[in-house]
Amino acid sequence: MNNTSNTPLIHISKKKELPWYASWGIRLVAILAAIVLCAIVTMVLTGDNPGQVFSTMLYGAFGTRRKRWVLAQETSLLLCVSLALTPAFRMRFWNLGGEGQILAGGLACAACMILLGNKIPNAALIAVMTVASIGAGAVWALIPAICKAKWNTNETLFTLMMNYVATQLVAYFSIIWEVPKGAGQIGIINQSTESGWLPQVGPHKYFLNVLIVLILTVVMAVYMKYSKHGYEVLVVGESENTARYVGISVKKVIIRTLLLSGAICGLAGLLLVGGTHHTITTTVAGGRGFTAVMVAWLAKFNPFAMIASSLLLTFFSQGANEISTVFGLNHSFGDILTGIVLFFIIGSEFFIQYKIHFRKKSAVSESGKEA
Amino acid sequence: MFDLISFIPRAVAQSIPLLYGCTGETITEKSGNLNLGIPGVMYVGAISGVIGSFLYEQSAGDQMNGFLTIFIPMACCLLGSLLMGLLYCFLTVTMRANQNVTGLAMTTFGVGFGNFFGGSLIKLSGSEVPSIALSATSRAFSRSLPFAANLGWFGKIFLSYGFLAYLAIAIALTASYVLKHTRTGLQLRAVGESPATADAAGISITKYKYFTTCIGCMIAGLGGLYYVMDYACGVWSNDAFGDRGWLAIALVIFTIWRPNVSILASMLFGGLYILYLYIPSGMNLSMKEIYKMFPYLVTIIVLVISSMRNKRENQPPASLGLNYFREDR
Numbered sequence: 001m002n003n004t005s006n007t008p009l010i011h012i013s014k015k016k017e018l019p020w021y022a023s024w025g026i027r028l029v030a031i032l033a034a035i036v037l038c039a040i041v042t043m044v045l046t047g048d049n050p051g052q053v054f055s056t057m058l059y060g061a062f063g064t065r066r067k068r069w070v071l072a073q074e075t076s077l078l079l080c081v082s083l084a085l086t087p088a089f090r091m092r093f094w095n096l097g098g099e100g101q102i103l104a105g106g107l108a109c110a111a112c113m114i115l116l117g118n119k120i121p122n123a124a125l126i127a128v129m130t131v132a133s134i135g136a137g138a139v140w141a142l143i144p145a146i147c148k149a150k151w152n153t154n155e156t157l158f159t160l161m162m163n164y165v166a167t168q169l170v171a172y173f174s175i176i177w178e179v180p181k182g183a184g185q186i187g188i189i190n191q192s193t194e195s196g197w198l199p200q201v202g203p204h205k206y207f208l209n210v211l212i213v214l215i216l217t218v219v220m221a222v223y224m225k226y227s228k229h230g231y232e233v234l235v236v237g238e239s240e241n242t243a244r245y246v247g248i249s250v251k252k253v254i255i256r257t258l259l260l261s262g263a264i265c266g267l268a269g270l271l272l273v274g275g276t277h278h279t280i281t282t283t284v285a286g287g288r289g290f291t292a293v294m295v296a297w298l299a300k301f302n303p304f305a306m307i308a309s310s311l312l313l314t315f316f317s318q319g320a321n322e323i324s325t326v327f328g329l330n331h332s333f334g335d336i337l338t339g340i341v342l343f344f345i346i347g348s349e350f351f352i353q354y355k356i357h358f359r360k361k362s363a364v365s366e367s368g369k370e371a
Numbered sequence: 372m373f374d375l376i377s378f379i380p381r382a383v384a385q386s387i388p389l390l391y392g393c394t395g396e397t398i399t400e401k402s403g404n405l406n407l408g409i410p411g412v413m414y415v416g417a418i419s420g421v422i423g424s425f426l427y428e429q430s431a432g433d434q435m436n437g438f439l440t441i442f443i444p445m446a447c448c449l450l451g452s453l454l455m456g457l458l459y460c461f462l463t464v465t466m467r468a469n470q471n472v473t474g475l476a477m478t479t480f481g482v483g484f485g486n487f488f489g490g491s492l493i494k495l496s497g498s499e500v501p502s503i504a505l506s507a508t509s510r511a512f513s514r515s516l517p518f519a520a521n522l523g524w525f526g527k528i529f530l531s532y533g534f535l536a537y538l539a540i541a542i543a544l545t546a547s548y549v550l551k552h553t554r555t556g557l558q559l560r561a562v563g564e565s566p567a568t569a570d571a572a573g574i575s576i577t578k579y580k581y582f583t584t585c586i587g588c589m590i591a592g593l594g595g596l597y598y599v600m601d602y603a604c605g606v607w608s609n610d611a612f613g614d615r616g617w618l619a620i621a622l623v624i625f626t627i628w629r630p631n632v633s634i635l636a637s638m639l640f641g642g643l644y645i646l647y648l649y650i651p652s653g654m655n656l657s658m659k660e661i662y663k664m665f666p667y668l669v670t671i672i673v674l675v676i677s678s679m680r681n682k683r684e685n686q687p688p689a690s691l692g693l694n695y696f697r698e699d700r
Contacts, residue, residue: 013698014696014698014699045491045495094471094692096407096471096475147675147678151675151678151679151681152678153674153675153678154624154674154678154687154691156405156471156692157620157621157624157674157687158671158674158675160407160617160620160621161621161667161670161671161674162667162671163617164614164617164618164621164664164667165664165667165668165671167614168660168661168663168664168667169660169664171660171663172657172658172660172661172664173657174660175656175657175660176657184656287479290475290478290479291479293471293472293475294472294475294476297469297472328494329487329490329491329494330486330487330488330489330490330491330609331490332482332483332484332485332486332487332490332609333483333487333491334483335479335480335482335483335484335486335487336480336483336484336487338479338480338483339476339477339479339480339481339483339484340480342472342476342479342480343458343462343476343480346462346466346468346469346472346473346476347462347466347468349466349468349469350466350467350468353467354467
């Protein structure tokens with residue numbers, strides 16, 4: 001018994017890779033546990049019974065046709081940004097600049113709508129907008145990428161700072177282009193002529209956005225899984241030295257991947273400004289650049305799993321919004337619930353990757369073998 | 372004419388939350404934890420202090436005890452930030468979760484928590500005041516030395532602040548001293564640079580990461596408290612704290628992980644933040660948005676230059692953002 005004091009009470013070791021159903025099962029348990037905690041928090045704050053709370057949340061997300069379309073729209077925009085970040089994350093390049101890249105794309109889009117609106121044919125305008133948005137987003141990601149490739153500048157911090165440069169640029173142009181003078185905001189652009197608005201396709205004005213993002217999801221999944229580029233990204237992410245050894249130009253891969261990442265964020269900016277709000281404000285990205293980091297990570301960078309994770313987070317925020325409206329609470333309630341869900345899922349990864357061994361009371365010699 | 376005597380006190384008042392956040396984040400990062408939850412922690416620190424003092428002001432009425440007026444918000448603030456720090460450590464150190472994701476989730480949660488209770492506190496506590504205005508507490512926090520007003524420009528520039536401002540500077544100097552000149556600081560830096568080496572030398576990685584991150588969060592939380600109680604005169608308004616948390620993280624890079632430099636650097640950032648008020652731009656409001664961009668631009672330039680020059684002492688801690696697992700290869 002004396003020797004046991006040298007063995008730690010808890011010993012943690014890595015698990016072998018779990019089959020997919022086991023790891024998703026653990027995540028599901030985590031989500032359910034989070035939902036229970038959310039229900040308790042909501043009950044304490046509103047004094048309502050949990051059944052009522054959930055039916056309110058479900059109503060908030062799926063209750064009417066409009067709500068369902070809003071849910072689809074919000075999910076697909078979040079999904080779009082998550083898809084954008086995926087190739088960068090796969091390369092272990094922490095692109096936290098989604099927010100800034102969306103804003104850059106959106107700003108370029110708004111600029112085209114304001115400066116060229118009603119001057120050139122609508123089809124040409126939309127083409128110019130698309131190119132400009134995608135280009136602007138790509139440039140915004142390119143700057144940190146070049147520095148990372150050349151001097152190994154810390155990309156997490158660099159991309160983070162670029163967000164605020166973009167925010168201030170948008171604030172600057174909001175005042176330059178303000179309508180009416182002194183309002184400090186742009187307002188709906190080309191409201192009467194709808195020049196530069198993405199056209200309505202299919203049954204609903206949001207259908208086009210959803211469709212584009214769904215196509216993008218498939219393309220991204222194929223790109224990551226079956227293309228040579230996708231493979232190179234993976235190798236660089238796993239080990240830069242290995243990549244160099246097999247003749248992959250690491251710099252080229254970093255820059256190319258970030259161009260792609262920024263371009264898709266720029267596309268999200270286009271969908272937000274040209275396809276949804278028809279205006280630009282500093283908050284148009286709405287924290288999606290950050291939320292998307294979590295969406296992508298939750299889905300383990302699998303584009304199809306991201307549909308589920310972005311739907312989950314959007315459901316929570318829409319549902320919590322409904323709760324706060326019904327009970328007259330502040331709308332930040334959704335952020336609290338989202339936070340709780342995230343903490344649980346983040347924590348659940350531990351049980352997927354690691355195994356816990358407790359110290360055995362009798363067998364002293366076994367503790368060595370077990371590791 | 373540029374009015375320096377009114378400019379400096381305002382720049383300093385702006386700088387104090389940044390200084391708290393920066394000092395907290397610097398020592399956290401020295402242990403290898405990149406805590407992107409600092410903006411959230413600052414919100415939680417602020418709102419915890421507000422909740423504490425709101426309930427105290429409501430219950431005490433007119434008979435407010437001077438000591439408790441300060442002590443209760445401080446204790447609540449420190450407790451709230453400590454809990455956030457523990458949460459971060461539990462997830463990243465014990466559970467080895469990804470630091471960026473955990474940090475961002477903490478920011479989402481913390482900002483939401485602050486805005487939610489800021490917006491719903493009155494409704495939830497069932498009181499009948501129109502808005503959260505903690506004027507009595509705020510007076511206690513922003514009280515400066517009684518003779519400061521008689522000292523002209525000297526008093527205005529150096530002595531016109533509440534005690535939390537001086538505390539911020541004291542904490543930054545202490546942090547700088549501990550990091551550079553003590554064994555604890557040396558071991559802490561070893562943990563951040565190469566945890567495997569530190570572990571081999573018998574330093575407890577877990578203990579260091581937990582302690583520094585929690586202390587760092589508590590320091591950052593005080594920045595939020597200062598903002599509400601002193602700068603904003605005890606009035607909570609949602610999202611008023613803004614992006615100061617991110618600016619504090621920017622400041623860490625700008626000062627290349629040195630808390631003593633951050634005292635002046637935070638004042639520089641604070642000055643840049645309000646510079647637009649003092650530059651005669653006429654009715655051209657748009658330029659002020661460009662001025663607000665400066666702190667971030669300057670930070671980017673410092674980041675790029677320090678990576679270009681690649682001097683070893685100016686680099687981020689080598690294991691920044693990475694978790695340590697002894698059995699990893």
